[in-house]
Amino acid sequence: GEYLDRLHKVEPQIRSFLHVSETAMREAEELDRMVAGGKELPPLAGVLVGVKDNICTLDMPSTGGSKILEGYRPAFDATAVRKLREAGAIVLGKTNLDEFGMGSSTEGSGFQVTANPWDLSRVPGGSSGGSAAAVSAKQCVISLGSDTGGSVRQPASFCGVVGMKPTYGRVSRYGLMAYASSLDVIGCFGSSVADAAILLNVISGHDRLDSTSSKQEVPDFAKELVSLNNVDSKPLNGLRVGLIKETIGEGVGIGIVSVVKAAASHLEQLGCELTEISLPSFSLGLPAYYILASSEASSNLSRYDGVRYGNQVPTEELSSLYCNSRGNGFGTEVKMRILMGTYALSAGYYEAYYKRAQQVRTLIQKRFKDAMIDNDILISPAAPSAAYKIGEKTNDPLAMYAGDIMTARAKQNRGIGRLVLLSWLSRTVHRGKAACASSCVPLVQEVVQL
Numbered sequence: 001g002e003y004l005d006r007l008h009k010v011e012p013q014i015r016s017f018l019h020v021s022e023t024a025m026r027e028a029e030e031l032d033r034m035v036a037g038g039k040e041l042p043p044l045a046g047v048l049v050g051v052k053d054n055i056c057t058l059d060m061p062s063t064g065g066s067k068i069l070e071g072y073r074p075a076f077d078a079t080a081v082r083k084l085r086e087a088g089a090i091v092l093g094k095t096n097l098d099e100f101g102m103g104s105s106t107e108g109s110g111f112q113v114t115a116n117p118w119d120l121s122r123v124p125g126g127s128s129g130g131s132a133a134a135v136s137a138k139q140c141v142i143s144l145g146s147d148t149g150g151s152v153r154q155p156a157s158f159c160g161v162v163g164m165k166p167t168y169g170r171v172s173r174y175g176l177m178a179y180a181s182s183l184d185v186i187g188c189f190g191s192s193v194a195d196a197a198i199l200l201n202v203i204s205g206h207d208r209l210d211s212t213s214s215k216q217e218v219p220d221f222a223k224e225l226v227s228l229n230n231v232d233s234k235p236l237n238g239l240r241v242g243l244i245k246e247t248i249g250e251g252v253g254i255g256i257v258s259v260v261k262a263a264a265s266h267l268e269q270l271g272c273e274l275t276e277i278s279l280p281s282f283s284l285g286l287p288a289y290y291i292l293a294s295s296e297a298s299s300n301l302s303r304y305d306g307v308r309y310g311n312q313v314p315t316e317e318l319s320s321l322y323c324n325s326r327g328n329g330f331g332t333e334v335k336m337r338i339l340m341g342t343y344a345l346s347a348g349y350y351e352a353y354y355k356r357a358q359q360v361r362t363l364i365q366k367r368f369k370d371a372m373i374d375n376d377i378l379i380s381p382a383a384p385s386a387a388y389k390i391g392e393k394t395n396d397p398l399a400m401y402a403g404d405i406m407t408a409r410a411k412q413n414r415g416i417g418r419l420v421l422l423s424w425l426s427r428t429v430h431r432g433k434a435a436c437a438s439s440c441v442p443l444v445q446e447v448v449q450l
């Protein structure tokens with residue numbers, strides 16, 4: 001009840017939800033009865049969760065932030081949502097996003113602009129801006145987002161919450177609207193590392209409905225968290241940490257650099273062996289990412305033809321039905337990506353763009369793998385700047401893309417890493433909150449592969 005009241009109270013300013021559940025209160029009362037009846041409760045009993053609107057839910061619309069899917073109600077729950085419900089969580093509503101996940105500020109939603117709870121004149125980041133803002137504004141406890149090239153990590157950083165992008169394949173993508181299938185993952189938001197770890201426990205695992213989901217056993221992520229309260233006991237003794245030099249170099253805000261450096265020296269105090277490492281191929285991630293992601297998007301989005309789903313502009317002729325439905329339904333950014341992707345895939349340009357980008361992707365994977373020989377974890381900021389003003393970059397798509405430099409790495413690695421860093425991250429967030437509440441927090445991002 002309290003959360004629902006708060007949700008409605010702050011929603012007119014923040015606008016993080018596209019749809020709020022009508023049954024949440026009833027589900028909560030049902031749980032209360034279970035408690036009263038002495039029944040054993042599942043691990044997330046009564047926990048209120050927000051779900052990004054590109055993740056399908058049976059009982060609520062799922063629009064992907066696009067007018068082309070306005071009013072669409074899937075006939076199934078995404079696997080991650082099903083697992084959450086089985087664990088007793090209550091899906092409170094569907095959160096706002098850049099249309100189909102394409103964007104970095106949530107201003108690209110077909111429906112509304114979400115504000116950053118720390119400063120309402122600023123963006124919450126994106127594309128999972130609604131999920132990050134909702135946790136940050138305490139409208140829900142945890143939330144699901146999706147990350148293709150930074151859409152969990154960057155909004156978490158802008159909104160001062162914990163964002164966890166799991167390794168590709170760790171969480172089933174069944175029911176996640178495809179953007180760039182070789183990169184898409186469902187990720188977690190929480191206000192502490194422990195919350196994110198518990199959420200990850202619930203949604204991880206192999207799923208026969210997603211052939212790319214990993215069969216690797218799911219460890220108990222929450223159990224692996226290390227308490228960092230006692231700095232003197234050097235809880236991270238011997239952990240080799242590489243700070244990627246290029247991520248705190250030219251073009252990165254001085255505020256960001258100083259917070260990341262402070263965080264790195266805190267790691268040293270906790271016992272880590274810190275070294276600055278160089279990854280010269282780092283900046284290639286961004287151009288390779290935008291070619292690959294747009295190419296995959298141009299193919300994935302062909303399913304929105306006005307026949308199978310959502311928005312249809314009826315006409316006599318089939319080709320004009322496609323044209324008008326897509327012309328009306330898609331927003332500018334999505335159309336631009338479809339054009340870019342189609343161009344990069346077309347005969348004559350394929351070799352120069354798509355194939356080249358795939359080669360760069362392989363090179364980046366290799367460089368990261370090499371860097372992981374001498375390091376247990378790599379760290380970098382999640383974005384080159386803190387949250388910017390609403391409207392500041394909407395007319396300059398290239399500036400918007402450039403903001404993804406830290407997270408768009410065109411990587412698709414699987415590997416086992418350690419969750420230990422994450423509990424330290426939450427401290428960074430909390431310290432950061434105190435230090436720069438209104439300009440938002442640059443959070444050292446996950447490079448731990450799970």
Ligand code: GLN
Nearest residue numbers: 101102103148149150151
């Ligand atoms: N901002 C990036 C893009 O627009 C990443 C989005 C995402 O991770 N879904 O493609």
